[in-house]
Structure formats: structure tokens, C-alpha cells
Amino acid sequence: MCCRKGGPALHKEDITLLRSGVLPLDNLVTVRKNEPAYRPDLDTIMPVENEFIKLGGKGKSWECFFYDSTHSSCLIHAKRPVECRLLQCWDTREITAVIGKDCLTRLDIIAKDNPIISYITRHEILCPYDKVNQLVNLLQSDANSSDIKSKLAAVVNNDLGLRDEAIRKYDLSLGMELFYFGRPVFQVIDFDNLVKATN
Numbered sequence: 001m002c003c004r005k006g007g008p009a010l011h012k013e014d015i016t017l018l019r020s021g022v023l024p025l026d027n028l029v030t031v032r033k034n035e036p037a038y039r040p041d042l043d044t045i046m047p048v049e050n051e052f053i054k055l056g057g058k059g060k061s062w063e064c065f066f067y068d069s070t071h072s073s074c075l076i077h078a079k080r081p082v083e084c085r086l087l088q089c090w091d092t093r094e095i096t097a098v099i100g101k102d103c104l105t106r107l108d109i110i111a112k113d114n115p116i117i118s119y120i121t122r123h124e125i126l127c128p129y130d131k132v133n134q135l136v137n138l139l140q141s142d143a144n145s146s147d148i149k150s151k152l153a154a155v156v157n158n159d160l161g162l163r164d165e166a167i168r169k170y171d172l173s174l175g176m177e178l179f180y181f182g183r184p185v186f187q188v189i190d191f192d193n194l195v196k197a198t199n
Contacts, residue, residue, distance in 0.1 A: 001089070003074065005040065007055025007064035008083030010104045018109060022079045026175025027065050029056045030106055030182040034129035036189075041096050047133055052103035055081070056178060106180065116180055119166045123181055126158040136189055152191070159185040 010018075010028070017023045031037050031054060034047040056065050066075045074080055086095040110117060135152040142148060163181055166172060172180065185191070 003064045003067035006062040008081045009052045009054045011082045012102045014081045025179050027056050028053050028179045032182045051105045123162050127155050156186045
């Protein structure tokens with residue numbers, strides 16, 4: 001069930017799986033600080049306290065990329081990440097104890113001289129989730145504010161613009177885009193439906 005609901009977050013101990021190529025970067029997704037994300041231990045969506053990296057899903061599904069649904073098995077079982085090794089469905093104490101602790105971030109993985117870091121830094125300045133969450137909350141309490149909608153649209157456009165610029169400059173695949181920048185803001189907040197609901 002856990003494999004079907006999403007791949008694990010990666011911890012410092014999992015860096016060897018990245019360096020050895022067991023976990024390719026284009027199969028990872030960055031969850032940015034304050035981004036609304038599902039907390040399986042609390043069964044709710046809430047802003048995350050710190051950035052972390054997780055295994056990506058298949059297509060539009062969050063089912064773990066390495067889960068073989070035909071055989072109900074893991075394709076990398078012998079070399080699976082820490083959270084997968086700790087998970088025991090009948091006793092979740094061990095995995096619950098590591099949630100949010102010693103997680104890998106992009107800067108733990110990306111070489112310090114990689115020029116993409118300047119794009120990531122600009123992205124964090126122009127599109128921070130604390131600002132996004134604040135604007136979403138304001139919009140939900142004041143649905144008629146065109147000023148709030150404009151500010152939120154500006155963040156969404158900055159997000160898409162920086163991604164597009166980096167994609168063209170570095171010929172990034174979708175997988176690498178999701179690793180470097182996380183999911184697009186408009187998808188995370190369901191921008192189109194949010195704006196429609198407040199019209």
C-alpha cells in the first residue's frame with residue numbers, strides 16, 4: 001500500500017544509492033520548504049518544515065517508480081532506501097521516528113560548481129512557498145481581491161519562466177526539472193481551479 005501511495009523521502013544515508021546510480025536523479029522529486037505535501041503519518045496535507053527529496057512516481061500517479069505492480073514487488077529491494085527498510089506495516093514506529101530527519105536536499109546532491117544552483121537560488125527567492133501559502137490563504141478569505149490573484153499569478157509565472165529558461169539552457173528532461181525545481185507551483189496549488197472557485 002505504501003509503495004502505491006508514493007515513494008520514500010531520501011535520507012543522508014541514501015546518498016550511496018545516488019552515487020552508485022541505483023537511484024537516478026531524473027527519478028527524484030524535490031519537495032520544497034513550506035510546500036503543501038501529504039503526511040502519511042498524520043494522513044493530511046500540510047506545509048513541510050524543510051526541503052527533502054523523494055522518489056518520483058509513475059506518470060501522473062504517486063506510485064513508487066520502482067514498484068512492480070504486476071508482481072507486487074520492489075525492483076530495487078536489495079538496495080532500497082532507508083525508509084523502505086524501516087517500514088513495517090504492522091509497526092510504524094521506526095519509520096515515523098525518521099520522518100523529516102536527516103533528509104537529503106538538492107544541495108547535498110548537486111555539485112557545488114553546477115551552474116544550475118544559480119537558477120535554484122533565484123527560484124527560491126522569487127517563488128517561496130511561504131509567500132504562495134500566504135497568498136492562497138488570503139485569496140480564500142477575500143475571493144474578490146484582484147490584487148491577490150495578480151500577486152499569485154506573478155509567482156506562478158515566475159516559476160514557469162525560470163523553469164523554461166533553465167530547461168532551454170541546460171536541455172533538462174522533465175525528471176531533471178522536477179529534481180531541480182520541484183513540482184510546478186500551479187500544479188501544487190491547483191491554480192486554475194483556485195482562481196475559478198474565487199470568481
